[in-house]
Amino acid sequence: MAETSHDQELSELCDEKPTSLQESSESWVNVTSEFFEAISELELGELLHDELFGLFEAMSAIEMMDPKMDAGMLCNRGNNKHYTFHQAALSGVIKLSNFTAAEIIGIIDSTYACIVSWLEGHNLAQTVFTNLYLHDPNPIEDRTLKMFCVTVHKIIEEIKECIIRASVYEEEDFQSVMYGGYKLQSDITEQKTIAMMREIEEDLHKKTRVKPSVDEMDDEYNDNLALYARIRFTKMFYQVLTMMGRKEQLPTNLQACQRILSNCSEMLQLMIKTINRGDKADEITDHPNVMGFDPMINQRQLPPTLPRYTKIRPRIEALVYMDDLINRFKNVTKITSYTNFHSALDFFMEFSRSSPCILSRSLLQIVYLPTPNRVFGVQNLTDVLKEAARNFIAPPVLMPKNNLLQNHQAKDCIDNFLVHCANFFSTLLQISGHNRARQRDRIAYLFENFAALQDEAERVDSYMHSLSLKSDCPRPHLACFGTWILYHTLRAMVMYLLSGFELELYSVHEYHYIFWYLYEFLYGWLVSAITRADSFIMEQDLHNEAQKSKSGKKSSKSKKRKTLPRPYYLEILMNQALQNICGGFYKALVGFQIDEKIPLPESQFDCEGVRYEHRLYPFSSLITPPPVNYKKFIEMTHHLRYRNNEKLTSEPQYLEGCRHFHQAKTVLERALELNPPQNIVNEINDLMKVVKTNFVVLKLLAGGHKKDSKEPPIFDFSSHQHFPIIKLP
Amino acid sequence: MDPSEKDQRTDHHIITNDEKINENGEVNEAINLKDSPGRQKLRSWLNRRLWIKMTDGRILIGSFLCTDRDANIILGLCAEYLSDNLDLEARTLGLVMVPGRHIVSIHLDV
Numbered sequence: 001m002a003e004t005s006h007d008q009e010l011s012e013l014c015d016e017k018p019t020s021l022q023e024s025s026e027s028w029v030n031v032t033s034e035f036f037e038a039i040s041e042l043e044l045g046e047l048l049h050d051e052l053f054g055l056f057e058a059m060s061a062i063e064m065m066d067p068k069m070d071a072g073m074l075c076n077r078g079n080n081k082h083y084t085f086h087q088a089a090l091s092g093v094i095k096l097s098n099f100t101a102a103e104i105i106g107i108i109d110s111t112y113a114c115i116v117s118w119l120e121g122h123n124l125a126q127t128v129f130t131n132l133y134l135h136d137p138n139p140i141e142d143r144t145l146k147m148f149c150v151t152v153h154k155i156i157e158e159i160k161e162c163i164i165r166a167s168v169y170e171e172e173d174f175q176s177v178m179y180g181g182y183k184l185q186s187d188i189t190e191q192k193t194i195a196m197m198r199e200i201e202e203d204l205h206k207k208t209r210v211k212p213s214v215d216e217m218d219d220e221y222n223d224n225l226a227l228y229a230r231i232r233f234t235k236m237f238y239q240v241l242t243m244m245g246r247k248e249q250l251p252t253n254l255q256a257c258q259r260i261l262s263n264c265s266e267m268l269q270l271m272i273k274t275i276n277r278g279d280k281a282d283e284i285t286d287h288p289n290v291m292g293f294d295p296m297i298n299q300r301q302l303p304p305t306l307p308r309y310t311k312i313r314p315r316i317e318a319l320v321y322m323d324d325l326i327n328r329f330k331n332v333t334k335i336t337s338y339t340n341f342h343s344a345l346d347f348f349m350e351f352s353r354s355s356p357c358i359l360s361r362s363l364l365q366i367v368y369l370p371t372p373n374r375v376f377g378v379q380n381l382t383d384v385l386k387e388a389a390r391n392f393i394a395p396p397v398l399m400p401k402n403n404l405l406q407n408h409q410a411k412d413c414i415d416n417f418l419v420h421c422a423n424f425f426s427t428l429l430q431i432s433g434h435n436r437a438r439q440r441d442r443i444a445y446l447f448e449n450f451a452a453l454q455d456e457a458e459r460v461d462s463y464m465h466s467l468s469l470k471s472d473c474p475r476p477h478l479a480c481f482g483t484w485i486l487y488h489t490l491r492a493m494v495m496y497l498l499s500g501f502e503l504e505l506y507s508v509h510e511y512h513y514i515f516w517y518l519y520e521f522l523y524g525w526l527v528s529a530i531t532r533a534d535s536f537i538m539e540q541d542l543h544n545e546a547q548k549s550k551s552g553k554k555s556s557k558s559k560k561r562k563t564l565p566r567p568y569y570l571e572i573l574m575n576q577a578l579q580n581i582c583g584g585f586y587k588a589l590v591g592f593q594i595d596e597k598i599p600l601p602e603s604q605f606d607c608e609g610v611r612y613e614h615r616l617y618p619f620s621s622l623i624t625p626p627p628v629n630y631k632k633f634i635e636m637t638h639h640l641r642y643r644n645n646e647k648l649t650s651e652p653q654y655l656e657g658c659r660h661f662h663q664a665k666t667v668l669e670r671a672l673e674l675n676p677p678q679n680i681v682n683e684i685n686d687l688m689k690v691v692k693t694n695f696v697v698l699k700l701l702a703g704g705h706k707k708d709s710k711e712p713p714i715f716d717f718s719s720h721q722h723f724p725i726i727k728l729p
Numbered sequence: 730m731d732p733s734e735k736d737q738r739t740d741h742h743i744i745t746n747d748e749k750i751n752e753n754g755e756v757n758e759a760i761n762l763k764d765s766p767g768r769q770k771l772r773s774w775l776n777r778r779l780w781i782k783m784t785d786g787r788i789l790i791g792s793f794l795c796t797d798r799d800a801n802i803i804l805g806l807c808a809e810y811l812s813d814n815l816d817l818e819a820r821t822l823g824l825v826m827v828p829g830r831h832i833v834s835i836h837l838d839v
Contacts, residue, residue, distance in 0.1 A: 028780055028836040035800070035835045038767035042798040048768060049795035049803075050775050058795060061803050061826040064783065072787060072809050072820060300811075304822045 062304055071302055082297055085135040094132060094292045097141035101223035103291060104145050106279030107133065108230045109271075110288035111152055113318035117310065119159070119325075119359055123175040125298035126310040128156060129182055132292045137185060144204075144231065147196050151234050153185040154193055158241040159359060165245075166362035168433035173358040179301045190242055197235035204228035226274035233267035236260050237322075240329060244363050247370040250377045254333050254367065261330050268323045275316055286311045328360035335368055336376065341388035341425070344368065344375075348432040349495075350679055353721070355436055365433045373422050382418040385425060392487070393533040394540035395480035397464050401547070404467055417460045417481065424453050428492075440499045443492055444618035450489045451622050457481035475543070483532050486624060490526045493619060494518065498722040500615070508715060509598050512589035513612050513633060515582045520636070523579035525625050527572055534568040573671040574680070577664045581691060581723055584660035588698055588726060590640050591653035597712055654702035661695040686720045693725045701728075771796060779804060780836035781827055787811060789827060800829030 042048060047055075062069045088094045095103070111131055118127040133140060137149035163174055188196075207224040240260050243253040275281055279290045287295040287310075295310075313321065331351065338344040351364060370377040375384050390398045397404045397414060405411045427449070431442045458481075465477040497514055500506050506514060566572075592598045600606065609630040619627045641648055668684050668691065676684070701707075706728055715724035764772065779793045781802065788811075791804030803826050808819040 027839050029839050030834060031774075031837045032832075032834045034770070038770050039796060039798055039800050039829075041765045041767035042796075044798055047795055047797050048771050048775075053794050053803075057824065058803055058826070061824040062822060064789070064825050064827045065785070065831045072822075073785065300820050304820075304825075 085132040102279045106290035109315040116318040122310045125179040163362045166365035226277040229267045229270035381422040393536045448621045457485040487529045502721045515586040519582035577667040580660045580664035584657045587657035591650035594650040658698040778838035782833040
């Protein structure tokens, strides 16, 4: 408050006086020596200021001549003559025609380097718009470069729109503001742009047809080939962006995209191969070094509080980045084959695990839900969720031939519930699109919504239950939707706790209660939720069969179904394995604590209870599973360390840990026998490595290896982002 | 410092001895020490517009808010000019701190 009133006062003060020196040049008096004399009377550390000016305000001042804070400083380095595009063109600093192929290739590659740097979180003015040609493509006489510039404008517009639409970005991911007041070309339509690019591409292609007969290394041929690849790639990249961003006919568009994307990769390989055809490609600089680029051109247009120095990626790195980007796009298009909501959700989570870039994250969002609540733009999210619930636990009310929904009230009740689910699950999908650190933040806030939805699910269940019991074929309906929502809650809880390992938030001395919580509660609950769903499904199958046999159609099909493995067998096994792994870690950590191998914070500054409650605080809004507080934790774990007030030894703990890891190994092996999909096979192999190594380490420890050493063990997360390999130094 | 100035200083000691309390409730030290002529002068310049030339040739114009013994100056509502010629576009910086060692000259708007 003080600050604003202060500012007002200042602005009033300034309004009174002329702001330009020109108007008042006579009124300035040199006070340099007077000033320096006067300040010499001040004491060391004494600040002379007005009563209204506090140190708080002083803190937010920008320090001049500090290269990190003072953006204007860089403008004055060396040659401080900065041409605008038109000045540069007039004075001949940049060409508008008669480019050599090397020049154009250099400009194109440097522009991609700028685009990549922009996508990595820098702002447009310091990256893409340091290219003077992009300030106004119209006067460029060279057709190839002009159309390239126009298409880059289009590409930037498309990327911006797509990222803003998906809105899974934060300031660290993406800068949407454009400083300097540049306008993106919009007078040329999408079709025209593509048509013109195609024309240029075909011309270049014709030139490359004439293969040099003798000399393979013919320069002109290679230059043309390099240009052809760049123009063709730019055209296709733009096409892909527009097609994936379109809300209509998404599934067919995506199919076309897959073909274009593989062509993109081909062109990129060619671009990477011909990168040396570009002007000055071998120089390594922090900023493009070819004609038409001026890193400082927009420097004075930036607000005073912007990150100062933008290093542009080298061309080759940028092209490799583009290649990875195209591969991520290809991955995104695969989402179309996940029609089942649960597998789509898994796909989102799996996609996020590799920390993809903001553009691919955004595309995945807008491809799956191009308009709110319409999956792929063709299916209602509520219907997809209904299907998901039916597949998960087969709630009688959602099954065909069930007449509960003929009751209007029941139908309204289910419809309302599904609408709430749709809102909730689209938020969950959106959260998974954020970067990993922000995801954790957002999940923490989501638990309240989980609690509300659980509550509603349980009420719907009991209402359906009461209706069902009164109907012709009474069937219990308790804990159907409830289990379904609980399952998702538990998965989110596990995700929340595990992400702390990935983001390196926990100290080693905190590990034990995190693993304890996962082992003792979350995975246990998860296994029992899935088991319940499993038995519901089996029951439903039996029920269907009974119905069929009642109607006299005893088909051999139903008999065959019986022999099928339980639908959730793999998932149950995986969670059991993870539970055992967490148990193994927990026991090992207790052992380490008994042996005093884990350094603890200074006791006067430490309170484990506060730490524990803080780590698990987000769970406190949930009712199921009930949050377990610190007191309970101490009660439940005390016996491991003390019996009859006597300190126990660590060996039994290590042995227990061993047993857990061994169990996990057995379960994982069993899971592997079920021929799971490739991503799960990879996961199992990663876990297997952790499990086997830790088993051996704990076995050694149980045998008294390095018992007296107080060296803390090392937790190595290089094999798995959540579960470390224990190493003894 | 010439003798007349020293006299002024002693005179000054007699004139002002009121204590002021700043916004934080602390006794304002500068005033407690009884304003010397230099302090008085600086105080009279507070909130007035300063024109500061820096070692790299840039000109900063803003309201004088705070200074210390090393001539570190805080300017409010500051604008940056690239040269003495103020025809060129100004860049608004807001609140800035100019380290004393980078100051070439100071002008006061009278």
